[in-house]
Amino acid sequence: MKAASIVLVLFLCWMPIMAQTQNPFIRSIYTADPSAHVWADGRLYVYPSHDIDPPRGCDLMDKYHVFSTDDMVHWTDHGEILGAADVDWGRPEGGFMWAPDCAYKNGTYYFYFPHPTGSGDQWNSTWKIGVATSSQPAANFKVQGYIEGLKSMIDPCVFVDDDGQAYLYYGGGGQCEGGKLKDNMMEIDGGMKPMQGLQDFHEGTWVHKYNGKYYLSYADNNPSGGNQLRYAVSNSPLGPWTYKGVYIKPTGSPTNHGSIIEYKGQSYAFYHNSILSGNPWLRSICVDPLFYNEDGTIQLIRQTRAHGTPYPEHASPIPGTIEAEDYDLGGQGKAYSDSEVANNGNAYRKDEGVDVEMNSPGNYNVGWTNGGEWMEYTVNVAENSTYTIKTVAASPNNNSSVRYKLDGNDITGSVMIPNTGGWQNYRTIPTKGISLDAGTHILQLFEETGGFNIDKITIEKEAVITSVFETHITHQVYPNPASTEVTIESPEQDPFILRTAIFDMRGRVIEILDNRTNKDRILLDVSRFNPGCYLLKIYSENTVQVRKLIITRN
Ligand code: FUB
Secondary structure, three states: OOHHHHHHHHHHHHOOOOOOOOOOOOOOOEEEEEEEEEOOOOOEEEEEEEEOOOOEOEOOOOOEEEEEEOOOOOOEEEEEEEOHHHOOOOOOOOOOOOOOEEEEEOOEEEEEEEEEOOOHHHHHHOEEEEEEEEOOOOOOOEEEEEOOOOOOOEEEEEEEOOOOOEEEEEEEOOEEEEEEEOOOOOOEEEEEEEOOOOOOOOEEEEEEEEOOEEEEEEEOOOOOOOOOEEEEEEOOOOOOOEEEEEEEOOOOOOOOOOEEEEEOOEEEEEEEEOOOOOOOOOOEEEEEEEOEOOOOOEOOOOOOOOOOEOOOOOOEEEOEEEEOOOOOEOOEOOOEEOOOOOOOOOOOOOOOOOOEEEEEOOEEEEOOOOOOOEEEEEEEEOOOEEEEEEEEEEOOOOOEEEEEEEOOEEEEEEEEEOOOOOOOOOEEEEEEEEEEOOEEEEEEEEEOOOOOEEEEEEEEEOOOOOEEEOOOOOOEEEOOOEOOEEEEEOOOOOOOEEEEEEEOOOOOEEEEEEOOOOOOEEEEEOOOOOOEEEEEEEEEOOOEEEEEEEEOOO
8 A cells, every 4th residue: 555545544544424414414204302322333323302294382292213324424214113102101192202312221222201191281290201111222112101209391311421320311491400310220319409500591401421521501591593502511410510601503493402422533413493394393403513622612513504506597796686586596494494385475486485476567575474484595795895784675563673694694683674664665774884705605584573575685885984993992892801791881972882793803703792772881791702802893873893802711
């Protein structure tokens, strides 16, 4: 073997597997709440819950399937492993088979699932954590009963430490508890205790270990765009925990529920979204690589998925005007997400889900909008500059809003659509001071609410550069350096802060911070940002200021 070939072979052996199927990676049925495990046969198994189509919220969820892979590309559906009909102590009407987990000990696989005993509306006060066992990871599970002495809470997670000790975690209603499991994996050893130090816990606990530290990750209560996944770290499997931050932003699904594992030298984060169906309760499981920083903190997950291609065939030039109905080609989950299968309006691209109507001869608008829906447009930005995005929309309602994302990053925060006095009374709503990089990008129009029509989006280069870089500074920013919070105060002559945004030193957006209440003094939570040097942009009525912001941690 030549030296170059040896180097290549060594490199390929060392290189973690990064190829993966495009998200969502299960498309045959709707799945949520993925709990991933790598078992001794070397395969990666995912134990999700199963959303039943048509849904009734989460009520009808049933018939768990298991999926496995050995290359992150090809997934085997092992079929249904357990359903509500197999649970003799369960709710007579069935359904309510929510987020499960699986653990392995001494030749047996233990499948843990939340399910209520109560009939009718008694489901939420009668949750049990059921246990089924099998000698195989993905077949022949038999229900053994449920774990005695627990509260009516959901989302079991079982973590088995390196010494073989197993721990059970579960939660709900803002509480998260953990405790030791006895060797039989079906009884609690010594009681459960609250997990301390978590911030904004909602549900979906997951515990894993990395570099000798314990990580507890969970879904929060974030209402705008859906729950986020957060995490905390401890030296002990039962805490106390030190809160670290958000590692998955909203996926567009109202809920989220994740797991973190390492497979063949690469860490992965599993989660769910709703982009295949456009329906909040028909969810689909996804996976993306997860990276740790040197200090053990987790980098924000880049949620990947397939995108569409330009309609009709060229990217829309920016500056320029994009007709709302000319969203990309590629269909549901790639180019748009629409919550109803029917094409209301039935006037344009009739075999697709986006609802387009003709409002005058030859002029169309997107209508029948719903919160959570989106459309994407491939755009070609002519030059690095600051632009104004003009949304041409009409609404007979108060409090409608959209948000724009570029390549998945929020670039505007909430854009309020006022009551324009009618479905066809269009008004132009400008959003100023948006930095765009030259090149081809995917622009997403995300509907935070429904209740409006949209005709077009015009993006104009701003003629006057309003940025003030470290000169004529009128707003006070303190403390700076900061570690947890930064206060921004406006001067009297420019009282309203419209929006703030944090960029890295190369000018890439890290986060748009929503200040839609137009206050003159705001408090920014910067505890979730890694230490370093950032650019803070403050958009007020009269200026856009750029300030250097240093984040430190002791
Ligand atoms: O899937 C049903 C419930 O929704 C799960 O138990 C929660 O974690 C949330 O994802």
